[in-house]
Amino acid sequence: xxxxxxxxxxxxxxxxxxxxxxxxxxxxxxxxxxxxxxxxxxxxxxxxxxxxxxxxxxxxxxxxxxxxxxxxxxxxxxxxxxxxxxxxxxxxxxxxxxxxxxxxxxxxxxxxxxxxxxxxxxxxxxxxxxxxxxxxxxxxxxxxxxxxxxxxxxxxxxxxxxxxxxxxxxxxxxxxxxxxxxxxxxxxxxxxxxxxxxxxxxxxxxxxxxxxxxxxxxxxxxxxxxxxxxxxxxxxxxxxxxxxxxxxxxxxxxxxxxxxxxxxxxxxxxxxxxxxxxxxxxxxxxxxxxxxxxxxxxxxxxxxxxxxxxxxxxxxxxxxxxxxxxxxxxxxxxx
Amino acid sequence: xxxxxxxxxxxxxxxxxxxxxxxxxxxxxxxxxxxxxxxxxxxxxxxxxxxxxxxxxxxxxxxxxxxxxxxxxxxxxxxxxxxxxxxxxxxxxxxxxxxxxxxxxxxxxxxxxxxxxxxxxxxxxxxxxxxxxxxxxxxxxxxxxxxxxxxxxxxxxxxxxxxxxxxxxxxxxxxxxxxxxxxxxxxxxxxxxxxxxxxxxxxxxxxxxxxxxxxxxxxxxxxxxxxxxxxxxxxxxxxxxxxxxxxxxxxxxxxxxxxxxxxxxxxxxxxxxxxxxxxxxxxxxxxxxxxxxxxxxxxxxxxxx
Numbered sequence: 001x002x003x004x005x006x007x008x009x010x011x012x013x014x015x016x017x018x019x020x021x022x023x024x025x026x027x028x029x030x031x032x033x034x035x036x037x038x039x040x041x042x043x044x045x046x047x048x049x050x051x052x053x054x055x056x057x058x059x060x061x062x063x064x065x066x067x068x069x070x071x072x073x074x075x076x077x078x079x080x081x082x083x084x085x086x087x088x089x090x091x092x093x094x095x096x097x098x099x100x101x102x103x104x105x106x107x108x109x110x111x112x113x114x115x116x117x118x119x120x121x122x123x124x125x126x127x128x129x130x131x132x133x134x135x136x137x138x139x140x141x142x143x144x145x146x147x148x149x150x151x152x153x154x155x156x157x158x159x160x161x162x163x164x165x166x167x168x169x170x171x172x173x174x175x176x177x178x179x180x181x182x183x184x185x186x187x188x189x190x191x192x193x194x195x196x197x198x199x200x201x202x203x204x205x206x207x208x209x210x211x212x213x214x215x216x217x218x219x220x221x222x223x224x225x226x227x228x229x230x231x232x233x234x235x236x237x238x239x240x241x242x243x244x245x246x247x248x249x250x251x252x253x254x255x256x257x258x259x260x261x262x263x264x265x266x267x268x269x270x271x272x273x274x275x276x277x278x279x280x281x282x283x284x285x286x287x288x289x290x291x292x293x294x295x296x297x298x299x300x301x302x303x304x305x306x307x308x309x310x311x312x313x314x315x316x317x318x319x320x321x322x323x324x325x326x327x328x329x330x331x332x333x334x335x
Numbered sequence: 336x337x338x339x340x341x342x343x344x345x346x347x348x349x350x351x352x353x354x355x356x357x358x359x360x361x362x363x364x365x366x367x368x369x370x371x372x373x374x375x376x377x378x379x380x381x382x383x384x385x386x387x388x389x390x391x392x393x394x395x396x397x398x399x400x401x402x403x404x405x406x407x408x409x410x411x412x413x414x415x416x417x418x419x420x421x422x423x424x425x426x427x428x429x430x431x432x433x434x435x436x437x438x439x440x441x442x443x444x445x446x447x448x449x450x451x452x453x454x455x456x457x458x459x460x461x462x463x464x465x466x467x468x469x470x471x472x473x474x475x476x477x478x479x480x481x482x483x484x485x486x487x488x489x490x491x492x493x494x495x496x497x498x499x500x501x502x503x504x505x506x507x508x509x510x511x512x513x514x515x516x517x518x519x520x521x522x523x524x525x526x527x528x529x530x531x532x533x534x535x536x537x538x539x540x541x542x543x544x545x546x547x548x549x550x551x552x553x554x555x556x557x558x559x560x561x562x563x564x565x566x567x568x569x570x571x572x573x574x575x576x577x578x579x580x581x582x583x584x585x586x587x588x589x590x591x592x593x594x595x596x597x598x599x600x601x602x603x604x605x606x607x608x609x610x611x612x613x614x615x616x617x618x619x620x621x622x623x624x625x626x627x628x629x630x631x632x633x634x635x636x637x638x639x640x
Contacts, residue, residue, distance in 0.1 A: 018479030030495055138370075138627075142619040144571055146578045147594060147612025150601050158602045273484035277575055291487065292579060295494045307491055311482045318482075 004326050008319055015315060023308040024069050027300055034058055037300050038079075078305035083297055088305040092287065097180025098168060099286030102278070103271045105183075105202060106209035111264060114214045118221025118260075122229065123248055133218065140215030145274055149208040149281040156204060163200050166283035170197040205282040209274050213267040220263040224256040231255075258329050265321030269314050364632035371628020377621035385437040392431035393417070396588045400426035405604045421606045423597065429606065432588035433614050439589040440570045440618055443504055447569035448562050450508035455515020456558065460546050462516065463523030474520070477513040485510040485568075486575060493581045500583040503576045504569075511565050518561055522554035556633040563626035567619045574615050590615045 027034055036044070039052045053059050057068050072078075078088040117137075121130040157165045164170065168182045175189035183202065186194035228234065229252050237247045275288035283289070287306060294302035348356070366372055384391060394400075400422060407414050408421040408429075420429040462473040480488070485507075492506035493499075526532060527550060535549045576582035577591025585592055590611040597607035 014475050015478045015482060018475060019482055022479060022483075026491060026495065031497070138623060139616070139620060142567065142571075142616060142623050144574055144591075144612055144615045144619070146575060146591075147608070147615065150594070150598065150608050151612070154601055154605055154608065269484045273486035276484075276486055276490070277578070280579065292490070295490055296580070303491060303494065307483070307487065310484065310487060314484065315482050 001326070005323065008322055012315060012319060016312065019308060019311045019315070020070060020073065021066070022311075023304050024066050026304055026307065028062075030300065037298070038082075073308075078308075079301040081294075081302050082299045083294075083302075088302050091290070091302070092306065092309055094177075094180075095285060095287050095290050097177075098182075098284060099272075099275050099279070099288060101181045101183065102202070102206055102209060102284060102286060103268075103275060105206040106271060106274075107213060107264065107267060109206060109210040110214040110217050110267070113210075114217030115221050115260065118218045119225055119248070119253060119256075121218070121222045122225035125226065130222075134222065137215040137218045140211050141219070143211050143215075145208050145211055146277045146281055148211060149204070149278060152204050152208060153281070163204050168198065168201050168285060169194070170201075173197060205278050205284055208281070209271060209278045212270055212274065213264075216267065216270075217260065217263055221256065221260050224259045225252060228252045228256045258325070261324060261328070262321055265317060265324070268317040272310055272314065361632050365628050368628040368631055370624045371631075374621040374624025374628065377617065378625055381437050381618055381621070382441060384434050385441045388434050388438055392428075392434045393419070394428035394431040396427065396432045396435040397586050398427060400428075402426070405600070405607070407604070408606050420610055421604075423593075423607050424600060424604075427586075429610055432593060433590070433610055435588045436590045436593065436611065436614060437618070439500070439583060439587065440573070440615075443500070443507075443573040444566040444569050444622075446504045447508045447511065447573070448566050450505070451511040451565060452515055452558065452562055454508070454512045455517075456519050456551070458512070459516035459519025460523055460551065463520035464527060464542070464546050464550070466524075470520070473516070477516050480510065480513045483510075486572060489572060489576060490579070490581055493576060498581045498584065500573075500587070500589070503573055503582040507569055507572050507576075510572075511569065514561055514565065515558060518557050519554060522557060523550055526550050526553050559633060560626060560630040563622060563629055567622040567626065570615065570619055570622070 027038060030037055035049060035053045035056060035058050038056055038058075044052065050059075057065050060068070076089060078092075080087055081091060084091065117133050121133050124130055153165055156163045169186065173186065173189070173191055173194045175185060175191060175194065178185050178188055182198040183195065186198040229248075234247060234251050237251045238244070242251075272288070275286060276292055277288070278284065279286045279289035280292055287310070291303065291306045291310075293299075294306065400418075403415065403418060403422050403426045405424055406418050406422045406426075409416060409419050411421075414421065418428050418430070420433070422428055423432070458473060458477075462470040488510050489503070489506040492509060493502050496502035496505065523546075532545060532549055535545055540549060573582055574589070574591030574594070577587075577589045578595045580595060583589035583592045585596055593611040594608065597604075597611065601608045
């Protein structure tokens with residue numbers, strides 16, 4: 001297992017270096033003078049320009065600049081935002097829990113609904129449930145989620161007035177950030193109604209974000225179950241007179257879960273891309289909205305570091321998926 | 336494909352006849368999937384709408400009727416017969432804009448898939464055919480591109496290139512290209528050791544001929560399926576970029592851009608928000624249905640059990 005882990009980790013090094021090169025190169029291929037872009041000042045005198053270029057390291061050769069970039073990165077220095085002048089890393093860390101909370105709730109919804117639907121559709125293959133749920137899954141898979149979010153706002157916030165339109169919690173409530181997760185913090189604060197307020201803000205965005213992963217998970221679970229149900233050991237279990245529910249839940253589902261877990265893991269990239277749209281529609285203060293705002297404000301240090309962090313997160317989650325895969329399926333790690 | 340008839344051992348078929356039989360065989364499998372056929376019909380309608388937009392559309396898509404701002408659809412109170420699906424905030428006819436929007440979506444899909452397909456095939460072919468360090472370097476670069484969520488990378492590329500439809504298409508194509516490269520590489524690695532390739536090599540075929548004339552036609556099935564899937568994702572992603580203000584710019588009647596303009600009216604005029612999104616959903620769904628059918632018909636190995 002340790003060998004498996006180490007090879008996987010070693011494999012990541014070139015990819016991570018590639019990601020840093022992309023993030024580093026991004027600022028340099030932008031049209032315009034990189035010094036002006038990264039300093040965010042206009043109408044500079046030549047002296048000030050030279051000073052800034054020196055300060056930001058643009059007077060050195062490119063390889064030295066890249067090396068400096070890596071060194072600073074490894075020291076946790078991601079530069080400062082041009083707009084707020086605060087360190088990018090700090091901003092990232094305050095906004096990140098909001099995206100994680102949204103993403104976690106979305107993936108929980110997608111899994112809790114998608115897996116049972118997929119299993120049921122597989123064991124009732126060809127039934128009306130199978131047909132309806134798989135049609136729904138295909139519609140969900142084809143959904144432009146930014147439109148889906150707007151429709152839900154029209155229905156639940158506009159017509160029914162059940163949920164608020166934007167934000168994470170009603171402005172009536174104020175309490176310290178402990179975990180950064182609004183659902184937990186609102187409970188800890190002990191204020192009446194705070195938790196319900198947080199929940200009602202969270203429900204629509206997380207449903208919107210869960211839509212595509214849910215469809216993918218349901219489809220994948222169904223086809224994995226169908227495959228496993230045709231295996232010899234399932235037939236043997238049935239022939240031995242085992243209750244059908246036990247055959248499905250223990251013999252089939254366990255084995256079918258292997259590809260499903262990979263699918264769930266691969267949804268993280270989808271979730272982060274979806275978070276950009278979902279957070280924009282619902283004004284959810286997470287890193288997706290932060291990236292979009294920074295791109296339109298030309299806050300390039302933020303875009304550069306955000307790009308780097310998000311890619312690194314996707315990479316790490318993929319590693320975790322690989323490791324879980326190795327844990328539940330010994331055939332993989334002994335290959 | 337050709338019948339293995341026992342009593343007529345040497346039936347020589349012309350290339351055209353073989354192609355006809357393959358097409359008939361393909362259609363036989365494709366038409367069994369009702370969803371795929373439905374998807375294809377919708378897709379053909381879309382193509383017709385896009386090609387003949389100037390004839391079908393009742394109004395000019397950019398013409399602003401100042402006496403008809405936010406007119407609701409015909410069947411709702413206050414609707415007008417000359418604006419079937421109503422008008423938007425500056426009095427442009429929704430139906431005409433939607434019909435012209437089909438041009439954008441199809442154009443985006445075709446351009447993105449062509450760039451990504453050609454680039455991916457060449458890159459994947461080189462990696463798979465030559466192997467060794469060439470393969471390692473190319474595949475590591477592909478891994479790096481795949482590490483970024485596609486929409487985010489496309490957004491950043493658009494930030495570099497500047498917002499606009501052309502740049503959005505280039506960005507999306509760059510992001511999709513690794514999928515094609517990976518598929519081509521895997522298929523090529525499976526094919527290149529087969530006897531017919533060795534035979535062609537012995538017969539004196541050069542590398543270029545081996546790669547693109549001998550091997551490539553045998554790797555096309557998974558690529559066609561991926562191309563259909565990418566077509567629908569390209570329509571979605573381009574609409575998303577348009578919605579975020581990074582794709583086609585107003586007053587273009589691209590569906591995502593229309594949604595972005597309609598956002599502020601969502602609680603007052605449901606039709607300006609509902610119809611463009613519905614158009615996106617229906618097109619993407621139709622293409623995905625077609626993709627499922629293509630996959631089942633072209634490649635029995637990939638068939639869903």
